[in-house]
Amino acid sequence: MIRLAYDFAEQAHQGQARKSGEPYIEHPLQTAITLAKMGLDQDTIIAGLLHDVPEDTKFNLVDVEKNFGPEVANLVAGITKLGIIKYRGIEKYAENLRKMFISMAQDIRIILIKMADRLHNLKTLKYLPPEKQKRIAQESLEIYASIANRLGMGQIKGEIEDLAFPYVLPEEYRWMKEEILPKIELKMEHVEQVIKTIRKELAKNRIQIVSIHGRPKRLYSLYKKLIKPHYNRDVSKIYDLVATRIIVTSVADCYKVLGILHQLWKPLPGRIKDYIAQPKPNGYQSLHTTIFGPEGKIVELQIRTNKMHEQAEYGIAAHWHYKEWDKKNKKIAGKGYTPPEKLKWIQDLVNWQKEIQDSQQYLTSLTVDVFKNRIFVLTPKGDVIDLPEEATPVDFAYHVHTYIGDHCSGSRINGQIASLDTVLKNGDVVEIITDKNRKAPSRDWLKFAKTQAARGKIRNRARNH
Structure with a gap:
């Protein structure tokens, strides 16, 4: 089946060349090879081979579905919809990022194909004009490497960063x-x-x-x-x-x-x-x-x-290799499906991006919740809580539970009483002191709360009291 997909892609891209001068088929082939190295399933590898077909050739999604089935067609459609994220005005940029996270929630494999596609594009950057080189490299560092990191993809994150580094700095x-x-x-x-x-x-x-x-x-x-x-x-x-x-x-x-x-x-x-x-x-x-x-x-x-x-x-790609991923798991936004803890952040993003209409505010929230370095702190029972750098006990409290956030009155960090605006460090053990008589969170917390989860809830509760 993969051989058939290669032949189909080769025929579709016949006569097309990349900026490097090599036949266009080399790009989808390298994308598919990266996906195969990740141990992904056959449909994803086929979608990697066909990901540029609807946009760049005379064949469309109907042809893809007719030849390779609805699952492959959905993956290719997801990639096509995503298009190219470009720094072309803040509104457009924010809109493209929203699309990316929605597509990730619909099928996590879409972003994995996009990663493999981006990896090969970075390897051939030298053939592009300098301003385009810098834009693509910058976007790769800030967006793709950050998402790879959140998905635990150390190899892909490292490759993206090292390929982009000489063009950005x-x-x-x-x-x-x-x-x-x-x-x-x-x-x-x-x-x-x-x-x-x-x-x-x-x-x-x-x-x-x-x-x-x-x-x-x-x-x-x-x-x-x-x-x-x-x-x-x-x-x-x-x-x-x-x-x-x-x-x-x-x-x-x-x-x-x-x-x-x-x-x-x-x-x-x-x-x-x-x-x-x-x-x-x-x-x-x-x-x-x-x-x-x-x-x-x-x-x-x-x-x-x-x-x-x-x-x-x-x-996340390693789960396919170990058959830990079934059909329902691919769709994070599926009805009645609870995502594994390590993917819950994608669902959270999809939920709160519905609430934030302002593009600047959305990008600021993304910068903190997705693209910032992460720290992990511990509950007194030893559970690991994943937060952005510079997070505070208030962010921790709302991450654990809304009730704890709304009723928090103080915190202990590593056994010592600490104020709610204390900046948490990697490995801190955090305990929240609550006051059940507290009516609502303080608006002052907005001065130091970092995560969208905490800030959104503080605003809502404060508005209602």
Whole structure:
């Protein structure tokens, strides 16, 4: 069936060429290959091959449906409707983003095809005029990389960022290439020695290894870390320039490996993180530790199973590979369907974008709720709550439950009493103190509440009292 779709697309795009001069079919083919690498289903791969057919050829959606069925036609229609998001005036831009989130809610695979499409477009940016290069790269960083991050797609997010980086910040990119890359290469040599020792030790303990490899930190991600005040562009303060990934067959082996590594080398205090017992909100799982390795050099190690590895690389797409996704799950906006916690934010977006008519306000809300870096904080019971950076206890309270938000009177952060406008940090344990006699939230909270969920509810309640 995929072969038939390729032949159909090749015939449809016959005689068309890309700006690079290569035959047009190369673009849908590369899009489909990316989707296949993500482990997606046949219909999605076929839709990847056909995604430009209705817009750029004499064939239409009726032809697609007749040849490949309604499911493929719906996916292709979703991509066609999405069109191109462009910074062409704030109204149009906001409208296009609204469309994107509605299409994600209708079938999450639409955004995955769009990601694969964007990835190949970024690889061929050099053939476009400079102003177009910058616009597409900027939009990729701000929108597509952010959404990939929220969907837990580490591999796709990293590729998008690194491909866009030289076009958005050419000077900074040059500095990273000339000053920082050589240091990463040096570190890589040291990590190879560490890997040899680990292999021997795990073989001795009869631990089955799927793979061990060194992974250099992605350039853009490293750049973002380096410019934080704490690091002040000093690369010697960063321990995970090259992380060593150890992939094993079971969760039990992950913990065994951690024990073996800590017998071999002394761990750095405060650097052991158990994301298996406490996954990140986007589903990421792994054990992290940082050790004083051979010659006292510091090395970061990540231990996970193969399933966790695929989840970390491809996020939501990995569910298809493990058959965890049935027909009803694709449609987040389906009637009576409760989305998994990690996708609830898409449904929330669709719900509150109906409420916000003003485009500027909508974009401001998006900037906070989707495109800002995320932190995760904990309830006293250890549940993970995913919030944007600079969120406060009020945002936390409304995320947990509207009643708790409306009746909150104070908070404890890590056991200490804290005011409601305190900025939360990654890993904080937050407890909300409520007052059942409280009639309504205070309008003053709007001065520091960040999320649309909190701000919308405060406005509504304050208006009614």
